[in-house]
Amino acid sequence: METFSIDVRAADFDPNAEIEALTAHNLQIGAVASFVGLVRADTQKVGADETDSIRADSVRGMSLEHYPGMTEKALTAIVDEARQRWELLGVRVIHRIGPLRPGERIVLVAVASSHRGDAFAACEFIMDYLKTRAPFWKKEATAQGHRWVDARETDQSAAQRWNESSKNSTSQ
Amino acid sequence: METFSIDVRAADFDPNAEIEALTAHNLQIGAVASFVGLVRADTQKVGADETDSIRADSVRGMSLEHYPGMTEKALTAIVDEARQRWELLGVRVIHRIGPLRPGERIVLVAVASSHRGDAFAACEFIMDYLKTRAPFWKKEATAQGHRWVDARETDQSAAQRWNESSKNSTSQ
């Protein structure tokens, strides 16, 4: 059975259980590519040294706001576009909202296919599009207070390349 | 703590436990890309119809032979090369050997990094190199008997592209 589903929720998820539900009873599946995004404590170190000490304004927590209704539409549209581009046998997307602590899981994208090329490409495509098209906003809590996370230019260019290369990356 | 390890073994693995061991106590990790390869029952359907009936010579099982000693060296070298190409915070590779049934897990590649671009690229790179450089051989069992699986040209070209694009794919 092919399953394509998304979920936006506060509760944590179990990647194994999600992947096993995706692959159960479908012996055509040979490849599952998955991605889990985690809340990082910090993006920069104190100095150039390799110690694990982190900055005084390191992230103590995070809160995820979203646009109910549009979020689900956007994620469904992204999955549908992935299905048009690659041969997929299942997709599961879970994105958490609300307060999250460092180390906690934020997002899961799991893609099942017969071959790994399709699974890898679709998984990365969904993440790149989710990052730039799904209406979520992160607010970080630090010792200095709260701050809304800025969008990154690299996320825009990561999403952009799927328009340029189109189907070329589907080597198998 | 950064962990980079490989394991070649007959026993199944728990992807969750492996990923959690990889990410434990490292709050710099923001991205975990992983791949699980499964034994497919068959690659082709009976006809052009969309039924789930499978061919009479569909795969009933598989056995994985390897070259003890070289296998571990090859996997370690592949992981080392990935670490030179991308900023990684942890890699776990597990490849099973011996008899496997359809639906069973064959291989796990899990890659932890601060950013998803590095995690995705390294995970796919390791799979592509493993497919073409690690000394494993699959023998399928069908109703007609046993047959050694042929190497696929697409796997060669998938590995080849990492020489061409080199670091260009590391957009972030």
Added chain:
Amino acid sequence: MQITVLFFAGLREALGHTAIRLELPPHVGNVGALRDYLIAQGPEWAALGSARNLRAAVNQQMAGFDAPIEADDEIAFFPPVTGG
């Protein structure tokens, strides 16, 4: 015509509104004109003008500032998204 306008994230905090219901004058025909119309209502709407890379959606679909507005539409303004 009546429309609903929603605001999210930092823009929502700066404006102090989550959503407003609005009677739109006939000359305000698209998303960009709606933004300009709100800014013209007074300094409490200044954040709409100063927002870097302001994004919009019409009826829960990403939309450019030239996207037309019709009666009962749900328009949203927000900063670039940062999920994932």
Added chain:
Amino acid sequence: MQITVLFFAGLREALGHTAIRLELPPHVGNVGALRDYLIAQGPEWAALGSARNLRAAVNQQMAGFDAPIEADDEIAFFPPVTGG
């Protein structure tokens, strides 16, 4: 000089050998020459000549047929790998 030669997968089955210990004549200096030398030993080695895309390793590292062989080396012949 003495070397060890290993065979894997379909090639191993075709030859009926997993490993052999061999006293190599001085003129057999590289992997390709070793393959030719074995084939010349008789029809029971024919599978080494008919193998499509035969691959080799020297001391557990992938190697081309021009790779030199030294005493006590471990040479392996096998079909293209199919793991993963």
